Amino acid sequence: MIDTKLLRSAGVRFAAIYAVLLTLSALALTSFIWWSTAGLLDRETEAEIHADAQGLSDRWTQAGLPGLVLTIEDRLAQNIDGDAVYLLVDETGRRLAGNLINWPPKVDQAGPFFELPVQRAGMRTLTRVRYYDIPPDLRLLIGRDVHVRALLRAMVTDALLWSLLIVSVTATSGAVLVRNLFKRSLANVSATATAIAAGDLSQRVRLSGRGDELDQLAEVINEMLDRIGRLMEGVRQVSNAIAHDLRTPITRARTRLEDAASHARTPEDLHAAIERAIADLDHIVGIFQALLRIAEIEAGSRRASFVRLDVAPLLADIAELYEAVAEERGVTLTLDVSGPLPVHGDGAMLQQAVANLLDNAVKFSPAQGTVGLRARSDRDSVRIEVSDQGPGIPPADRERATERFFRGETARSTPGSGLGLALVAAVAQLHGGSLRLEDAAPGLRAVLSLPTVGSTDA
Amino acid sequence: MFLFVRVCGLAAIVLCSAGPLKAQAPLPELMTDTPEYCTELQDRLGVLIASSVLPPPHEVADLSTQGQTLCAHGHVRGGVQRLRRALVIMQQHGEAP
Amino acid sequence: MRILVVEDDKDVAGFVVRGLKEAGHVVEHADNGRDGLFMAASEAFDAVVLDRMLPGGIDGIKILETLRSQKSTIPVLILSALADVDERVKGLKAGGDDYLTKPFAFAELLARVEALTRRGKTEGPVTKLQVEDLELDLLSRQVKRAGQKIDLQPREFRLLEYLMRHAGQVVTRTMLLEGVWDYHFDPQTNVIDVHVSRLRQKVDKPFKTPLIHTVRNAGYMLRAEPV
Numbered sequence: 001m002i003d004t005k006l007l008r009s010a011g012v013r014f015a016a017i018y019a020v021l022l023t024l025s026a027l028a029l030t031s032f033i034w035w036s037t038a039g040l041l042d043r044e045t046e047a048e049i050h051a052d053a054q055g056l057s058d059r060w061t062q063a064g065l066p067g068l069v070l071t072i073e074d075r076l077a078q079n080i081d082g083d084a085v086y087l088l089v090d091e092t093g094r095r096l097a098g099n100l101i102n103w104p105p106k107v108d109q110a111g112p113f114f115e116l117p118v119q120r121a122g123m124r125t126l127t128r129v130r131y132y133d134i135p136p137d138l139r140l141l142i143g144r145d146v147h148v149r150a151l152l153r154a155m156v157t158d159a160l161l162w163s164l165l166i167v168s169v170t171a172t173s174g175a176v177l178v179r180n181l182f183k184r185s186l187a188n189v190s191a192t193a194t195a196i197a198a199g200d201l202s203q204r205v206r207l208s209g210r211g212d213e214l215d216q217l218a219e220v221i222n223e224m225l226d227r228i229g230r231l232m233e234g235v236r237q238v239s240n241a242i243a244h245d246l247r248t249p250i251t252r253a254r255t256r257l258e259d260a261a262s263h264a265r266t267p268e269d270l271h272a273a274i275e276r277a278i279a280d281l282d283h284i285v286g287i288f289q290a291l292l293r294i295a296e297i298e299a300g301s302r303r304a305s306f307v308r309l310d311v312a313p314l315l316a317d318i319a320e321l322y323e324a325v326a327e328e329r330g331v332t333l334t335l336d337v338s339g340p341l342p343v344h345g346d347g348a349m350l351q352q353a354v355a356n357l358l359d360n361a362v363k364f365s366p367a368q369g370t371v372g373l374r375a376r377s378d379r380d381s382v383r384i385e386v387s388d389q390g391p392g393i394p395p396a397d398r399e400r401a402t403e404r405f406f407r408g409e410t411a412r413s414t415p416g417s418g419l420g421l422a423l424v425a426a427v428a429q430l431h432g433g434s435l436r437l438e439d440a441a442p443g444l445r446a447v448l449s450l451p452t453v454g455s456t457d458a
Numbered sequence: 459m460f461l462f463v464r465v466c467g468l469a470a471i472v473l474c475s476a477g478p479l480k481a482q483a484p485l486p487e488l489m490t491d492t493p494e495y496c497t498e499l500q501d502r503l504g505v506l507i508a509s510s511v512l513p514p515p516h517e518v519a520d521l522s523t524q525g526q527t528l529c530a531h532g533h534v535r536g537g538v539q540r541l542r543r544a545l546v547i548m549q550q551h552g553e554a555p
Numbered sequence: 556m557r558i559l560v561v562e563d564d565k566d567v568a569g570f571v572v573r574g575l576k577e578a579g580h581v582v583e584h585a586d587n588g589r590d591g592l593f594m595a596a597s598e599a600f601d602a603v604v605l606d607r608m609l610p611g612g613i614d615g616i617k618i619l620e621t622l623r624s625q626k627s628t629i630p631v632l633i634l635s636a637l638a639d640v641d642e643r644v645k646g647l648k649a650g651g652d653d654y655l656t657k658p659f660a661f662a663e664l665l666a667r668v669e670a671l672t673r674r675g676k677t678e679g680p681v682t683k684l685q686v687e688d689l690e691l692d693l694l695s696r697q698v699k700r701a702g703q704k705i706d707l708q709p710r711e712f713r714l715l716e717y718l719m720r721h722a723g724q725v726v727t728r729t730m731l732l733e734g735v736w737d738y739h740f741d742p743q744t745n746v747i748d749v750h751v752s753r754l755r756q757k758v759d760k761p762f763k764t765p766l767i768h769t770v771r772n773a774g775y776m777l778r779a780e781p782v
Contacts, residue, residue, distance in 0.1 A: 076490055077502055078549065080542045082535060085488065099490035119484075121491035121534050275772075285658055286741065289638060293740075296639055305640075320710060321736060324749040348640070352740040359744055 011182035015175035022174065026167035030160040038153040045128050045144050046113060052084075052142050053132055060134060069097040085118070085127050085143035100141065107131045107141060116143065126150050185214050189221060201229055234298050237404060238291055245405045245418070246284060253280035290419040294404065297426040302346055308453050309347050311375065311382060312339030318351050319373050322358040330367040333358075336374040341382045342453040345431045350450075353427040356420040357386040357446050364390030364444070381433070382452050387445040398437045424448065490538060496529035499541040506548045515551055518544045556601040556672055557581045561591030561618065562634065563609050567657075571604060574661045575668070588613030595622055600629060601672045604664070607635035607646065616649045623650035630671035632664070640739070662773035666725040673724060684719040687779045689758065689766055691719055700762060710735070711754050718767065718777040727774035751775055 052075075059071045072086045076099055086098035093103055100118070107114050110133045118127050129143030188206055195203040204225060205218040260273030296302065319335045326333040343350075354373070361371040369389040376383050393401050402425035405418040421435070424446070428435040433450035489495060503522055507514050521544035529537030558580050562568040568584055575582045583598070585591035588609040595603055595618065607615040619631055633651040635642065643654045653667050684691040688701045696712060698705045707715065717734050718726060728747040732738050751767065759765040768776050 077499060078542060078546050079490075080539060080546060082490070082539050082542070084490075099488050099495075101487045101489055104486050117485055119487040121488075124485065281658075282660075289656075289741070292638060302640065317736070321738075321742075321746050321750075324753055325744055325746050328749050328752075348739060351738065355738075355740065355742055359742060363744065 009179075011179040011186075014182055015179035018178050019168075019171040019175035022171040023168050026164060026171075030164055034157065034160050038156045041146075041149045041153055042128075045146055045149065046130075048144060049113075049128070049130050049142050053130070053140075056140065056142070057132075057134075065096070065138070072097040083145035085129060085141070085145065087141040089139050091137035096138070098141070103139070103141070104129075120145070189218065192221070196225065201225070201232065231299065234295060238295060242291070246287060249280050249284050249287070253277045253284070256280065287419065290423060291404070294419065294423050294426045297349065297423070297430050300430060302349065303430065305346055306344050307347075308342060308344050310339060311341040311343055311350060311384065311450075312337050314347055314351050315341075315354060315373060315375055315384065318354050318358065321355070322362060326362050326365075326371055329362060329365070331362055331365045332370045333362070334370060334372045336372065338376060341375055341377045341384075343382050343431065343450045344453050345450065349427050349430070353424045353448060354384060354386070356424050357448070360420055360446075361386050361388035361390070361444075364388055366390060369443075377452055380452060381449045384448040384450070385445055386448075387440040387443060389440070389443040392439060392442065392444040393437055395439070401437055402435060421446075491534050493529055493534055496525070496534060496537050496541065499538065499545060500526060503541065503545050503548060506545065510548070510551070512551065514548055518548050518551070521547070557583070557599065558668065559583050559585065559591070559595055559598075559600045559603045561585045561588070561595070561603065561609065561615070562606040563587060564606070567606075567634075570661065571664065574665060578665055578669075587611040588615070588618055592618045592621055595629065596625065596627070602668050603629055603631045604668060605631050605633050605651075607633055607637060607642075616646065619646075619649045619651055632667055632671055634659070634664075643739075660772070662725065662770070663727050663729065666727045666730060666774060669724045670721055670726070670730065673721065681720075684716065684722075686719055686722045686766060686777060687764075688762075689719070691716060698758075700758065703761075705757055707754075707757060710750070711757070714750060714754055715758065718775065721777070723776070723778045725770050725773050725776050730774070 056068060056071060060068045063070075069088065072088060076084060076086060085100055087095065087100035087103060088097040089095055089103055095102065104116055106116060107129060108131075110131045113128055113130050116127045116129045118125060125145055125147040127143045128146045129141050132140045132142065134140055192203045192205045204222045207215050207218050209215070256273050256277045260270050260277075264270040264273060315337050316335065319333060323333045323335075358371065358373065365371050365388045371389075372385070372387045374385045374387070402421045404422045421437075425435045428448055428450070431450045433448065436447045436449070438445040438447060500522070503518075507518070521540045525537045525540035525544060527537075528534075528540065558575055560568060560571050560575070560582060562571065562584070563586050565586075568586065572582045572584050583594060583600070585594050588611045591605070591609065592613055594600075605615045605618060609615055609618075615633060615635070619633070622629065622631070630652045631650065632653045632655060633646045634655055634657060635646065636657045638656045643656075646654045652671050655664060655667060682693050684693070690699045691712075692698075693716070698707055698712065698715065714731065714735050717731065728745070729741070731747050731751075732742070755765070755767050759767055764779065765781075766777050766779065768778070768781060770776050
């Protein structure tokens with residue numbers, strides 16, 4: 001149980017992988033060092049013995065047994081290193097030449113190398129020997145004293161074994177360290193997530209300030225949390241709005257119907273009351289739709305449909321739509337657009353935003369007034385300005401004018417839902433731009449700025 | 459794995475050689491570490507010097523004397539080594555001309 | 556005309572069926588997806604009014620896809636409480652001919668259903684539209700009434716063209732906004748009324764009989780006889 005639980009921990013997995021990798025590479029390294037040092041000593045000895053045997057074999061072919069015996073004695077006499085071991089015996093096991101007193105029973109087959117302990121001047125030493133058959137009935141043993149080499153080899157081996165041990169200890173403690181680091185880095189995120197799951201949306205992941213991957217992750221998570229927070233705030237606002245602002249028209253419709261039900265005298269009265277109630281309900285539905293649309297825009301899902309587009313023709317179209325309305329009210333609509341105005345966005349949404357601005361401007365313009373639609377683009381942004389000569393919005397109210405259901409003092413008497421500017425602001429925000437309300441002295445100037453294509457990677 | 463096999467083999471050998479098993483069986487003896495071999499080498503050297511036309515280099519005489527002294531004092535391996543070196547030098551000296 | 560209404564809400568269905576019958580159509584009603592699909596596939600209808608969300612596992616989109624996969628070209632108007640742009644696109648992509656969001660005014664529904672059935676009938680490219688003494692030439696983009704040339708702005712031309720293509724039918728303001736301007740939002744002021752009234756100034760005012768009529772609580776209609 002514990003085992004599977006441990007294995008499921010990513011920290012333990014990383015730590016184990018770290019330890020195994022480190023140990024494996026240390027093992028590979030030590031194996032290689034051993035092979036190229038201690039192993040080399042063995043191979044050298046074997047090569048010497050082999051060369052020796054080759055020489056003696058040649059001698060045997062050229063000079064026969066006497067030559068072979070002589071050569072062995074010579075080689076022994078000239079063996080300054082004092083490490084040579086030879087023994088040549090006949091079929092009865094009688095020694096013909098060499099310095100080993102008798103044939104060791106241990107060396108019983110030709111071919112492989114044997115480790116043979118021998119006595120040297122009263123000291124025990126180790127030799128490495130090989131047995132060669134010389135047809136028809138002679139046997140030759142060639143060997144080297146490897147006592148010093150064996151000591152060296154043992155030393156190297158010991159050192160390597162110790163280093164392996166040290167590496168595994170280091171790897172294990174390193175693994176524990178890695179695991180703790182991992183756990184600690186995630187503890188921060190995990191604590192925040194737990195707090196949020198428990199309902200405390202104000203919690204944020206702490207940044208270490210190192211700007212590493214963990215910080216980046218923390219930033220992304222924090223951004224996500226901010227966004228969730230904003231959405232929640234939006235939902236709260238909408239529900240408040242529904243609670244407060246929809247109550248009025250619903251109450252009105254209800255009152256009308258009830259009044260008609262109990263007081264209407266003629267079918268005509270009843271009819272008229274019902275029709276007014278339908279109009280009220282349509283108004284409520286309109287508000288709902290606008291609210292949902294704003295919520296949809298604020299949720300940001302429409303960003304998937306963004307394309308690169310030129311706003312100039314869209315503005316010309318929408319101006320053409322409103323130009324007739326303006327004219328009917330005795331207002332002049334001037335269009336001053338110098339394109340192209342490239343942005344990355346949703347054309348239909350931008351048109352609706354500008355339509356809302358024009359709608360407001362025409363609505364609040366005095367007769368004989370002028371409404372201006374002007375658009376310019378510079379290096380960073382496309383600025384779309386809609387100005388009127390109406391009463392404007394007092395500076396104190398401008399901040400709140402883009403909130404849902406806000407209606408200025410001067411706007412109380414004009415029809416409208418109070419959602420027009422909120423929608424424009426939402427559209428601006430969705431496009432990474434902004435909506436600013438300025439004093440056009442006289443009147444109001446609404447400035448919708450959007451980032452131009454190329455200045456952002458959105 | 460290779461390493462471990464080697465290590466185990468080595469450990470066994472070290473154990474065998476270092477342990478009290480020493481007395482178990484008489485080990486074969488090397489005859490080139492005996493005072494007799496000292497004598498044999500001296501004889502060989504003597505023959506070589508006698509047959510040489512050139513007088514032996516003085517280091518041969520030095521090594522020979524040292525070798526004999528060491529052998530006489532029981533340091534057979536040291537004596538044998540010096541005598542062997544004297545022999546090798548004498549051999550090369552004789553072949554040189 | 557025979558119209559199939561697939562709608563599970565009793566009140567809405569009753570209201571739509573009654574209204575369509577009053578408008579002179581033969582109406583069949585199915586209150587779930589299974590029956591709706593069966594009827595639409597097995598009987599001949601001139602149009603289907605299809606609710607998107609239906610009980611019984613088969614929803615409106617599914618019915619639509621099944622019909623279209625059987626090469627049925629019957630005009631379908633989708634009714635839906637889902638007003639998102641994405642939902643509208645999804646409905647039209649599945650093969651819907653028009654999309655109407657709940658709640659709706661019956662006049663809007665009727666106008667759209669009638670426009671759909673008409674659309675199914677006009678076949679082949681038309682180059683000239685004519686209603687009484689009003690002529691509209693789509694190739695030379697000229698408009699004449701009683702032989703007299705009328706100068707129209709491009710947008711006015713398209714507005715008149717739309718009205719003439721739907722001559723004898725009620726055309727709502729939303730239909731005009733969508734069909735002529737391709738806008739899918741609801742302007743707060745009655746911009747359409749202003750444009751129609753401008754068009755009237757040119758097309759109707761100088762002549763004895765008006766052709767463009769206002770239909771109360773619904774929209775407009777172009778025809779010779781008064782509404």
